[in-house]
Amino acid sequence: MFRKAKNIDVAFRQMRLVAIIAILGSVFFGIWMAYLSYQQREKSDGRIFLLSNQHIYEATSTDQDGQDVLEIEAGSHVESFHRYFFTLNPNAKYIEKTINSALDLADRSAKQQYDILREKNYFDGIVSGNVTQTIAFDSIYVDLSKKPFHFRCIARQDITRPSTEVVRLLITEGYLRRIGRSKENPHGFLIERWKILENKDISIKKRL
Known part of the structure; x- marks a missing residue:
């Protein structure tokens, strides 16, 4: 037991x-x-993904406050604004949507430019004339040495009308001020004192 x-x-x-x-x-x-x-x-x-010109850039936490990331974001903001403002199709609702997206990224200086174009019936002409307008960027320069950041954008507008194709030189400038990020403004910048310095035809050719 x-x-x-x-x-x-x-x-x-x-x-x-x-x-x-x-x-x-x-x-x-x-x-x-x-x-x-x-x-x-x-x-x-420590990973940040930035979208610029339909490309995704990855930055590490050590780069977050660095000049490279700041420059990418600032340039992408300028590019997004101009793409919204100057990409037009002969559809009133489309124009309203893209212009509103552009105005979310800028102060009243952009609204003033929009009002000038609207008073000249520019957007009505896009719709009634079946005109399409796109933009291609040659360069976007942002000076990060002093706040607010000054920028200059040099681009080309391609305007297609039923009978002609027009290439137009576009040069603008303005300033970037840091603000809070939002869904409508993911880069957290506001364009201020925006001006169109030059906007002239550089070539006109008939469509076949």
Whole structure:
């Protein structure tokens, strides 16, 4: 009887040892997984993705406040504004939508330019004349040495009418001020004192 009791005691101790080992193993596994999760979160927190000209750029946390990332974001903001403002199709709702998107990125100086064009019936002419207008960028220069950041944009407008194709030189300038980011303004800049310096035809040819 004593031997049987001793065997039961040994078996109980072995089961307890196995249980303790299993518990410790679970604890250490949990700690290890938490550490790996923390490391992964730290890595992902240091990654920033920027969209510019339909391309995605990745920046690390060490670059976040650097000139390179700031320049990319500033240039992308200028590009987005001009693309919205000057990409037009012969559809009144489309024009209204893209112009509103442009005006979300700028101060009243852009609204003033829009009002001037509207008073000249420019947008009505786009619709009634079945005109399409696109923009291609030659260069966007942003001076980051002083706030607000001065920029100059040099681009080409391609205007297609039923009978002609026009290429127009476009040069604008303005200033960029930092503001909070939003869905409508993902780069967190506001264009101020925007001016059209030059907008002239450089070639006109008849369509075949």
